[in-house]
Amino acid sequence: MQKKKTKMSTRYKDIAGQRFGKLVAEEYVGKNEHNFALWRCKCDCGNTAIVTGSSLRSGTTKSCGCLRERNITGQRFGRLVAIKKVGKNAHRYNLWLCECDCGNTAEVATSALIGGHTQSCGCLMRETASKTMTTHGRTNERLHVLWREIKQRCSNPNNISYKYYGGRGVTVCEEWADNYMAFREWAYSNGYDEYAKRGDCTIDRIDVNGNYEPSNCRWVDMKTQIRNQRPRKKGYKRGAYNKHKDITSS
Numbered sequence: 001m002q003k004k005k006t007k008m009s010t011r012y013k014d015i016a017g018q019r020f021g022k023l024v025a026e027e028y029v030g031k032n033e034h035n036f037a038l039w040r041c042k043c044d045c046g047n048t049a050i051v052t053g054s055s056l057r058s059g060t061t062k063s064c065g066c067l068r069e070r071n072i073t074g075q076r077f078g079r080l081v082a083i084k085k086v087g088k089n090a091h092r093y094n095l096w097l098c099e100c101d102c103g104n105t106a107e108v109a110t111s112a113l114i115g116g117h118t119q120s121c122g123c124l125m126r127e128t129a130s131k132t133m134t135t136h137g138r139t140n141e142r143l144h145v146l147w148r149e150i151k152q153r154c155s156n157p158n159n160i161s162y163k164y165y166g167g168r169g170v171t172v173c174e175e176w177a178d179n180y181m182a183f184r185e186w187a188y189s190n191g192y193d194e195y196a197k198r199g200d201c202t203i204d205r206i207d208v209n210g211n212y213e214p215s216n217c218r219w220v221d222m223k224t225q226i227r228n229q230r231p232r233k234k235g236y237k238r239g240a241y242n243k244h245k246d247i248t249s250s
């Protein structure tokens with residue numbers, strides 16, 4: 001029994017040469033007081049560390065400590081710049097207060113920054129997601145056609161309707177101009193009906209001289225919209241203007 005126990009205590013799993021994060025196990029150097037095998041490891045940063053084989057294999061220890069303690073003040077990671085240490089996360093990594101290019105701040109762990117997992121306050125992901133949604137199957141929908149048309153008539157002097165919109169100073173708010181998904185979200189939560197018949201669901205500017213923006217737009221049928229037309233000039237034929245109304249189906 002005694003003999004067997006002694007034999008057990010000298011056994012260890014050979015991990016010489018194996019890499020664990022930034023550490024490479026170099027040499028078995030004996031056991032600690034809990035009978036765990038200890039390995040001398042070389043860290044990528046140049047330091048040497050003595051680490052138990054079990055904490056290496058379980059992924060608990062991935063560096064000599066440099067990863068956790070690295071000072072990254074002022075360093076940039078994607079859109080984020082680390083400002084100051086603000087604490088530790090559950091895995092004992094430092095948390096950094098970061099400033100994002102968009103103006104927001106975020107608290108991010110050193111490991112997420114260095115590993116490249118986190119590159120913004122979240123704005124990058126939101127943008128990518130909305131771009132992806134726009135380009136994946138939404139560019140052909142009726143509402144997207146209307147969105148493009150609205151932007152064209154407000155900003156492209158060559159557009160046939162420009163003189164009634166952009167030419168009169170009508171603009172599309174930034175929120176909508178840059179982001180179809182924002183326009184789409186507004187539309188669906190304010191009565192837009194994608195199955196409406198032509199003329200039954202048109203975008204109407206409440207103030208006819210106002211812009212395309214959430215506070216000045218609503219979905220109405222064509223009759224309501226015609227009632228809301230800007231006063232016609234003398235000689236302006238009824239119907240001529242209607243051609244340039246915001247018909248969702250084109």
Ligand SMILES: [Zn+2]
Nearest residue numbers: 043045064066
């Ligand atoms: Zn190190």
Ligand SMILES: [Zn+2]
Nearest residue numbers: 100102121123
């Ligand atoms: Zn941001």
